[in-house]
Amino acid sequence: MKAPAFNQEDVREMIRIGTPDRVLRLIGKSHPADIALLFKGLEPNEVRFLFDVLFSARRAAKTLKELPPELLPDILSMIEDEKVARVIARADPDDAVTFSDSLPEERREKVLALVDPDLRASVRHLIGYPEGAVGRIMTTDYLAVLPNITAQGAIDKIRERGELETFFYLYVVDDVGRLIGVVPIRNLVIAPPDRKLREMMIVDPIRADAMMDQEEAARLVSKYELLALPIVDPAGRLAGIITVDDVIDIIDKETTEDMYKMAGLVEEDRVFTPASRSVKLRLPWMFLNLLTALTAASVVHMFEGTIERVVALATFMPVVAGMGGNGLTQTITVIVRAIALGELEFSSARGAVLKEVSVNLVIAMVAGGIICLVAYLWKGNPVLGLVLALAMIINLGLIAGLFGALVPLTLKWLNFDPAIGSAVVGTAFTDVFGFLSFLGLATVFLRYLT
């Protein structure tokens, strides 16, 4: 819990020179979160050197777990199997899973073959939970006791375990391991020594099934302001816990996912990802985007005859498309965020759709009125203004409002991610409908426009 006390550049210099003892002296008792920053921008042989230094000081596991998970695979790929296995063996159970998960499948099996069978079985069990399930990230490092133990007996048990870092609660289980209560450890401080846990426990505590979605579990912790959430198997037996710091990680991860999906990005594509990898990750979205843009183009193509006769239409195309796209982005953002924060609990899906459509309609009418006037003053044709205003009401008011609210809600309802590709698919949608309504109406009223 000390503030960072070393100069990154000094330590890097020592790494480059290759003096392990001076590296160790410089980093001293610094927090692993600060030490992890040293891995930034090192050459592979320097990474291996720093790893070895930390490994010899038994600080490798704690430091590696502080790296952004997207950086782990690269770094682990530079370390020998034998050492990775020993880091996994020394790590907390949930970190052991994270490390194993960062290895390519074939290598993971080779590495796990090197750790002791119990740990191997436990890692395999946790990794068996589906991606996104809370069971996959829980830790099995918790204290469970029977209800008849006394406060003093519990304190003795805690003393035996020594490490206290992650214990906030004692979990009380029955004789087949089913969770029946919980005692905040700080309550033990002021309890009479002979008081039985049964008499002081919180009965029937909030818990989550191991298959529950991580985000949902995180929201339980946040909603009820817990420090840790017990995770149970289908029979109600205690299987693990997640702690509040995991919850912050989950919330960060899920928010990144939402923002990234809205922009058509995949999660691994971070600021520190090598450019070549980022290109590979963005290309599929680029193809999709090209396809949707060409769809919009083909709509315009249908009306080339109209544009040829009234070229001013080309001038106003970006206005209809742009306003629609922004209205759509706003609506999707409000809905996606409301889903993530559980705010729909304070509203309703139907109410949300109705509201967004009416807000967009009013805004479209105001914007339509203004643009109608602008077009008239600029181009001297009142019908052009009316066509623009109508197109805006259709595209910004109806399409953007409806699509923006309905699509994320429907995706969520179908258990998909509510934010998938909103920017790419969504803006293509408002482009297509914008051009269709604007150029379509212009074609209908063509004789008043020329």
Place this chain on the structure above:
Amino acid sequence: MKAPAFNQEDVREMIRIGTPDRVLRLIGKSHPADIALLFKGLEPNEVRFLFDVLFSARRAAKTLKELPPELLPDILSMIEDEKVARVIARADPDDAVTFSDSLPEERREKVLALVDPDLRASVRHLIGYPEGAVGRIMTTDYLAVLPNITAQGAIDKIRERGELETFFYLYVVDDVGRLIGVVPIRNLVIAPPDRKLREMMIVDPIRADAMMDQEEAARLVSKYELLALPIVDPAGRLAGIITVDDVIDIIDKETTEDMYKMAGLVEEDRVFTPASRSVKLRLPWMFLNLLTALTAASVVHMFEGTIERVVALATFMPVVAGMGGNGLTQTITVIVRAIALGELEFSSARGAVLKEVSVNLVIAMVAGGIICLVAYLWKGNPVLGLVLALAMIINLGLIAGLFGALVPLTLKWLNFDPAIGSAVVGTAFTDVFGFLSFLGLATVFLRYLT
């Protein structure tokens, strides 16, 4: 900590009929976070009724604090001054500030005049911190002790205070109140009773200045996995703490802010905000958007002569604009998220800009190649394809990459919000440069296009 145990509709029915005792019986010992949901969609007189029921059971403060902060002003506006004052008097110090902050300034003064002078002074002091500073949301409800006290002495002090809910650490201060150490309360459980805190405290703990930005303070808690962060005044004296559940709220709030700013939305504009208020909040952005869209339109207008001669240009305008806009959104999202998560610690600002520009350039070249071929096959003109490809490289490759990376980083560096209006201002930028490069190049090569 119990799971929700009542049926919302049943309770609403009792609220409508107006039977306080049955409402209370139904909600029983349910968690305030569940009770808060009852406020959804009630008529003003029903809100007042529910409030009175909770108030009489001394549960109003705890329940109100569970409401999304954007809902609080509306609900408080329905309650009499006298009662609001009593809720403030009964609330935890940080919640007292939240409630006071939700009142219009004039009413706030009237209400605060009704509470006792000490509390009034304390609320005024905290509300005096600037919006966004961690001092404004800290609680002054913590336990500070001198270093010479023993473990047993500390336990006695805790017992005196009774309420344990929010105490995770004992803060050790010197005789002028300067923070010198911290003792996790769970460590007291296993400490010898006569051990002095001085001997068991963590010396020189991580702390934050009361003026520190809330997000920065939240990231300290998350980075170092703390349960609470002590807040000090400029002289190093302990002034308050924030706890990990505040931190989750801050992170949620800051992320909402980022997503909202990117879409051109203001924070109060939530899914449950009345439509009329949402319209009012979105109109200024709509005006800005209209202005930027008209800027793009005026660029197209400059080239109407060219379009008149090669109307196929109008068809491909949405492709250049759309691809540029998406590349920009992707780049801004990666950078804004990296700033929020502190990932730039693992990269560098210069590296990030270079990387984004090169990624966008490669993608633009691939997309340019494809669109060049498509245009040739579709319109039978190779020069049109080349003009398109070049425009895409300029707009998607250079403009989107540079603007998308530089603008948020510069805004951050100037201490502004990195995400301000990206969607609105940014896409206008790629529209303008897209049309300028595409139609400009087309004008230069006009004789090969007709």
